[in-house]
Amino acid sequence: MTTSSHGLLRAAHRAASLTSVRLALFGVLALAACWHSLSLAGGMNDFRDSHLLDSYEDAGTRSVTHYGQLPLWNPWSCGGQYALGSPQTRVFSPTVVLSSLVGPRRAEPLLLWVFLVLGMEGFFHYARRRTGSALGALGAAPLFGLMGFTALSWAIGWLNFAGFLLLPWLLVGTRRVIEGKLSGVALVGGVFALLLSFGGTYPVPMGALFVTLETGRALYGLRGPRDRARRNRALWALGATACFTLAACAFRLWPLIETMRSSPRVMAGTPGNALEPLAKMLLQLPARSGYSDPGNFYFAPVALALALPALAFARRRALYPAIMAGLCAWMAAGYSAKPSLFAGLRTLPIFETFRYPERFLVPTSYFLAELAALGLAVLLTRTWRSPSKWTWAAVAACAVAFASWGLQLRAFDNLSRWAQMTAMPAEREQPFAQARGNRWSQGHLLALNRGSIACGEAWPVPMSASLRGDLSAEEYLEEPSAGTAKRVEWTPNRVSVDVEATRPTVLLVNQNWHPGWKSSQGEVVSRDGLLGVRVPEGHHQVVLSFLPRSGIGGAIVSGLAWAGLAFLGWRGRRGHALRWPVAMSVFSVPIVTWLVLGMAWHEPVAKAEPRNADGSPLTVPALPPQAKAVDTRFEVPVELVGAEVPAEPDAEGILPLVLHWRTSAPVPRSVGVFVHVVSAEGQRMGSDHAVVGGTWFFADAPRDTLLRDAFSLSTRGWRPGEWKVLVGLWHAGGDQSRVNVLEPSGQPVSEGRVYVGTFTVPRNVRANESSVNP
Template sequence: MTTSSHGLLRAAHRAASLTSVRLALFGVLALAACWHSLSLAGGMNDFRDSHLLDSYEDAGTRSVTHYGQLPLWNPWSCGGQYALGSPQTRVFAPTVVLSSLVGPRRAEPILLWAFLVLGMEGFFHYARRRVGSATGALGAAPLFGLMGFTALSWSIGWLNFAGFLLLPWLLVGTRRVAEGKLSGVALVGGVFALLLSFGGTYPVPMGALFVALETGRTLYGMRGMPRRREALWALGITACFTLAACAFRLWPLIETMRSSPRVMAGTPGNALVPLTKMLLQLPARSGYSDPGNFYFAPAALLLALPALALARRRALYPAVMAGLCAWMAAGYSATPSLFAGLRTLPIFETFRYPERFLVPTCFFLAELAALGLAALLARTWRAPSRWTWAAVAACAVAISSWGLQLRAFDNLSRWAQMTAMPAEREQPFAQARGNRWSQGHLLALNRGSIACGEAWPVPMSSKLRGDLSQEEYLEEPGAGTAKRVEWTPNRVSIDVDATRPTVLLVNQNWHPGWKSSQGEVISRDGLLGVRVPQGRQQVVLSFLPRSGLGGTLVSALAWAGLAFLMWRERRGHRLPWPGALGVSAVPLAVWGVLAMAWPEPVAKPDPRNADGSPLTVAALPPAARPVNARFDVPVELVAAEVPAEPDAEGITPLVLHWRTTGPVPRSVGIFVHVVSAEGQRLGSDHPVLGGTWFFADAPRDTLLRDAFSLSTRGWRPGTWNVLVGLWHAGGDQSRVDVLGTGGAQVSEGRVYVGTFTVPRNVRANESSVNP
């Protein structure tokens, strides 16, 4: 029996080493995982986030199939937005070809299947180099590839998170780069470009973090300075090439984030027990609950034991990394918080959900499982009679874990709320008031939505309307006529007959990429406008964004440069490392020249509160009550506006006027306590001013108007005192001391700013607070 078992293990090793056999196995496993998703192909996901994110892909494919245009401008969302500059869109990924051919809703489960196969194959290549066993790598690959979060992402419309499955390819490419292989440069740059184009708001920065760690791990394992020096040259080339290869998407994103920075506040955290359930509890077949969202088969953890016992040295790195990732996933619940430290770095400050670090936790646990299998298999060659049964049992555990992962994947896939696609209606485009959580229905009617549900502050004009009889019109009705001739997403033609110089307005948001054949393109309070002269003329508006067109040119040059280096290498005339670095830096130089030589207006942010009021004011309004409280950080609460009582709907608008005079720690936020005469306390804590700035980012020596509201429906009638203070919301959560006031009462680090009265006629309802 031992001989037959030993032969079986040898056969498994040979099969694992054959790419065709391995891909067939991964394809079948992926097909089993996606079976339910594929059965629903063509339906519309009715989950709220799906309506928003899926509509981006629908809009992109509509631009391609209906109008024969690149999906540069998306007029159907948020009153019109730059598709390439929107972080969560994936309309410029190669996958848009499949979406255009078969339809975006039919393409999604096919793409899910492809990403699963890519994830398993990528992990195999990564693990085989790290553990030295094809069978060990094969046994653990589905543990990472079939992790629960990918299924959850599909079921709620977050298909862009499937990009996490490309993490092993980034690490494989990093290893090849350190070995001086140009194929590694192409792999790292290509994967990052794909992730960016696929809307990888989390996979890209997290991938960059683990590429940096893998770089350190690889350099540490090298012997001799010459090898490390060559590796550093290759890594420099990779950095230059990757930046340039991603320019087609990176430049628009930089432009957008400078105009409208994405702010993520709060102190999210996960306690140990809920975190463990997310990772190890088999998810239910229906519902949206945390248990099992990141499912990793508990039985697979048994495979880590032989790794820790028999290959301690090689197990150290993945074990430590799995622990650090789990610590990161705990967020602010851990003390000290590793996640809080990460959020102090650029880009990572936009991270909102620390539990997503359970994805790399699964990755390193799978590496430990592969190492455990490899360690047992290695023992079978030296002492078959003693170790063969243990290796067979470990393989059985791995295969049973595949079954558990498939079951969890299927359960999570069934969370999708699928309905029939709405019937399309061919009619001229127009904006509608819309609903951000049912946007998929509007697109079928060729209607744009000016109700925006994005996670970043899309620049939207306050003059957008959803009830116009004509989308293109003259600002002065008596100045002539305007009539639409042609409409496409990136190009609009209007016949204008102006009796005097005037402004043509288009019911879409302005962007500096809009150009006009006649007159000057301007922003009218964020609305797209054109100054037109007197007379009869045809105005042709075209969307030609500098960042998109110029970035695409830079990316094309980057790939051309890499192709030149690889061609030289194949002919046996490889350029020296300094020369290769020079070639890879040329596209970046072109990028700089384009940015300087191709001037374009800057879309400056217009920071506003949730009620639309400006975030900065020149002077205090007469209704503001002076407070003049100074804190133990360079922040002053200058005044407050507290109404005498709520409005007819039970809403109490509050305004705090702040001023900063120096650098403020990013952890500092605002707490608002509303206390009744009986001692009942409610609150409205918010670490971000007006939903826009942390104190650390706010302009100094400027009056900052922080407007928010409380819903007092269901509150006890009577008087309520409003007390305000500062606390370290992103740190140890301690309060900031009050140093002095202009006579205002101070209690427990809180400053009294006013009183309002809740009358008895406020409708009873569940109380709520809306910062």
């Protein structure tokens, strides 16, 4: 029996080495995982985030299929926005071809299947390299490829998070670069370009983080004096790869940089997860319905047994994945861990936009799967050497891996069933117009060819306050008495209007202005953020075209990068040795082109006007008369100038509060605001917030400017009577200590907070709940 088992293991090892057999297996596993998703293909996901994110893909494919245009401008969302510059869109990914052919809703489960196969195959290549065992890598690949978060992402409309499955390809490519292979450059640059184009707001920066760590790991292995030449070649190769990757991503990276420069995405707060909830997210089998944390990142717990042989018999090789899994779990704990590794990461550029630390459970699963692959490989290697002693252990380990596949499939199916699918709304062909809209039902508006001026984006889209959803015509003259304007042609990227002007006037289009709009007649202008064109007197056919600098220039740069890669590949085929300094020079050409285009092709910036949640301006010229002067200084260069505390809440129990701040010098990014509301009996409520007006950290706010920080409290259920409002500063993104309040003499105030006013909760406030709305 031992002999037959040993022979079976060897046959399985040979089969795992065959690409065709392996891909067939991964394809079947992915099909089983996607079976429920495929059965719902063509339906509309009614989850609120899906309405927003899926509508981007619908808008992009509509531009391609209905109008024959590239999806550069999206007029159906937020009153019109730059599609390439919106971080979460995936309309410039190669996947838009499939969406255009079969429809975006039918394409999604097919794309899910493709990503699952890619994820398993990528992990196989990575793990085989790490362990030397094809069968060990094959056994662990589905543990990562079928992780629960991918299923959850599809179920709630976050398909762009399937990009996490390409992480192993980035690490495989990095290793190939270190070894001096041009294929590694293509792999790293190509995967990053795909992830960016697919809306990878988390996979891209997290992928860059682990590529950096993998690079350090590889270079550490070349630290010996005999490795000096190889280390130098590796450094040249890494430099060339960095240049190529930046240039290859320019078609999407340039628009994103432009967007973030004009409207930075602010993510505040101190999110955290305790150990027990994290363990449940990772190891508890998810239920078939509901939106609860347990099981969202499911990794079959029995698979952890496969890591034990690795830790017992291959400690040196197990050290890196074990440490990385621990660090990722530490990161996933967010601010609940003391000290917080996640808080340190958020001090870095780009990572400051991370909101959910638990997403680091994805790389946690990845490195646990690597440990499982190593454990399988250790047992299989010992089996080849001592069949009589280790065969049964190897067979048992393979059985555990196979059982883990079944658990992963079960969890994937359960999470897929969380999707709230409904029938797609009927299409109605009618001329485009803006509507007031609803950000959580946007999918219905697109079917009616209506744009939504209710915006649900996670970044401040530059939107005009003059957008309207009740116009009889979307194109009109600023002065109605100055003539007439009639639409001739409308497409997403091109609008043609026939204008008869009795005097010079401004043609207005009911969409947001962007510097990428150009006109055949007159000058394109922003009218309170609305798209406008100055036209002279007379009859004109005004043709507006959307030709953004960053989109066109970025495409040129990316094209040059891929042309350079093709040139180096052609030279290699003709027998020329790859010289990395030459490659560095070739890939520097598109980077220089990018710099030249950026300096020579000037465009203004579409800035979002900073406003509080109640719509009020975020900056004011002076303290308003109704505000109480406070004039309090803190240990950091922040001054609380005044406060507005009403005498009592409104009829609904809502208490609007306003604090007026001023900064005079650089402020640590960790500094935030705390508000304590204390009753006469000592009961304390409050509202802590790390950003002023939901827009700026103190570190980013304009200096020597009066900042109006408006927020509100719900006093429903509070004890009737007088309540005092006390305000202070604390290190919300650091050690959470308070910032000292200073007396005029410079001495700190003992409690680190200042009294700003009193209000009274009347007895007639409905006492049904207590909540805080910062």
